[in-house]
Amino acid sequence: MAETWPVPVPAHDRYDPEARLMPVLRSVFWLYKTVMVRSVHVIGKENDVAGPRILVSNHARVSDPFLLLFVLGNYRGLAQIESFTIPFFGWLLARAGQIPITPGRGRQAMARAAEQLAKDRTILIYPEGRLSHGAEMIRAKTGMARLAYQSGAPILPVAVHVPDRYCRTVHGHLYGRPTLGVWQVGGSAWIAIGEPWSPFAGQESVSAADLRRVTDEAMARVRRLLDQARAAAG
Numbered sequence: 001m002a003e004t005w006p007v008p009v010p011a012h013d014r015y016d017p018e019a020r021l022m023p024v025l026r027s028v029f030w031l032y033k034t035v036m037v038r039s040v041h042v043i044g045k046e047n048d049v050a051g052p053r054i055l056v057s058n059h060a061r062v063s064d065p066f067l068l069l070f071v072l073g074n075y076r077g078l079a080q081i082e083s084f085t086i087p088f089f090g091w092l093l094a095r096a097g098q099i100p101i102t103p104g105r106g107r108q109a110m111a112r113a114a115e116q117l118a119k120d121r122t123i124l125i126y127p128e129g130r131l132s133h134g135a136e137m138i139r140a141k142t143g144m145a146r147l148a149y150q151s152g153a154p155i156l157p158v159a160v161h162v163p164d165r166y167c168r169t170v171h172g173h174l175y176g177r178p179t180l181g182v183w184q185v186g187g188s189a190w191i192a193i194g195e196p197w198s199p200f201a202g203q204e205s206v207s208a209a210d211l212r213r214v215t216d217e218a219m220a221r222v223r224r225l226l227d228q229a230r231a232a233a234g
Contacts, residue, residue, distance in 0.1 A: 007103055008085040010094075017115065019097025022074055028092070029066040036063070036185055042071055043228055044193040049156065052117040053196065054148055056218050057158040058226055059126035060134045061167060062181040064160040064189075068124065071191050072158070076116045077124040078109055110147055117151040127215060133182050134164065137226075140219045142211040149200040149211070155218055157194035159225035163187065163233050190233045192225035 033040075055068065055075060065077055081102045084090040094100065097116075101109045113123045125147070127140030148155050166187030171180045199214045200206060 007081060009081055009102060010084050010090065010100075013100070014084075014091060014094035015100065015112065016095045016097055017112065019074075019076065019095075021092060021095040022097055025092055025096035025098075026069060026074070028089075029069050032063065032066050033070060036183075037067065037189060038186060039188045040067055040071065041188060041190045041232065042193065043190065043232060044195075044225075045071075047156070047193045047195050048072060049154065049196045052120050052151070052153040053122050053156045054117070054144060054151075054153050055122060055124040055156050055158050056144055056222060057124065057126060057160060058132070058137055058222050059128045059130070060132050060160065060182065061162060061184060062131065062170075063184045064162075065124065067160065067189055067191065068158065072156075072193075073122065075122040075124040076113065078113060078126075080130070106143065110143060110150075113147055114151050117147075117153045123147070123153075127219060131181065133169070133180070134167065137219065137223060140215050142208075142215045144218065145199070145211040145214040146206075148198075148214070149203070149206045152198070152200075154196040154198045156196050157218060157221040157225055159192045159194075159222050159229050161190045161192075161226060161229035161233055188233070190229040192229040192232075194221050194225050197221070 076097045078099045078101055081100045084094055084100045099109050099112045125144045127144045128138040129141050162184045166184055167182050168185045169182050
C-alpha cells in the first residue's frame with residue numbers, strides 16, 4: 001500500500017482578494033527569471049485577449065508559472081494548499097491574491113476565482129491537479145470547465161515547454177514529507193498560446209458529461225500547443 005501523508009494547512013487563511021503584495025511576488029518571479037532563464041520564446045501571442053480569462057496550462061515544472069506572469073500579465077492562480085505552508089513564500093502567495101485549494105473546500109476556491117473573473121481579472125488553473133514532472137499529461141479534473149460555465153469567461157489554452165537539458169530535479173523535505181520538483185536552470189523556455197474558447201456560449205444548463213467533454217477538449221488543445229512548443233524548441 002502506498003504511504004500517505006497528512007495535508008498541512010496554514011494556521012490562518014491569509015488570502016487577500018486585492019492582491020496587495022502582487023508587486024512583491026512579481027519581483028521574486030522576475031529575479032528567478034533573470035538569473036535562471038536565458039530567454040522565453042512565445043508562439044501565438046496574437047491569440048491573447050483583454051479582459052477576464054481562464055488560463056489553462058500543463059503543469060510540468062515548478063517554475064512554469066513564474067514565466068507566465070511576464071507573458072500574460074498578472075493572474076490569480078489556484079494552487080494546492082501545501083504551497084501556502086512554505087515559510088514566507090506561502091504567506092506571500094496568499095497576500096498576492098493566489099487562491100489556495102484546500103481538500104473539502106473546493107467550492108470556496110472556485111467562488112474566489114469567480115469573484116476575480118467578475119472583476120475582469122485573470123485566473124490561472126492547472127487542471128491536472130499536480131505536477132507531471134515533464135512526463136505525459138495527467139487526466140484533468142472538471143472544475144475549470146464548471147468555472148468557465150458559471151463565469152462566462154473564455155478559456156485561453158497555454159502550454160509551457162522547457163527542454164530536459166535545462167531542467168533540474170530538486171529533492172527536498174517540505175510539508176512534512178519528502179518532495180521533489182523540476183525547475184528550469186538556464187537555457188530557454190517556449191510558451192504557446194492558443195485561441196480563446198467559450199465552450200458554453202448560449203448554453204442555459206450543463207451536465208456532468210458536458211463538463212467532462214469540455215475539460216478533455218481543453219486539455220487536448222493544451223496538448224497540441226505543447227507539441228508546437230516542443231517542435232519549435234527542436
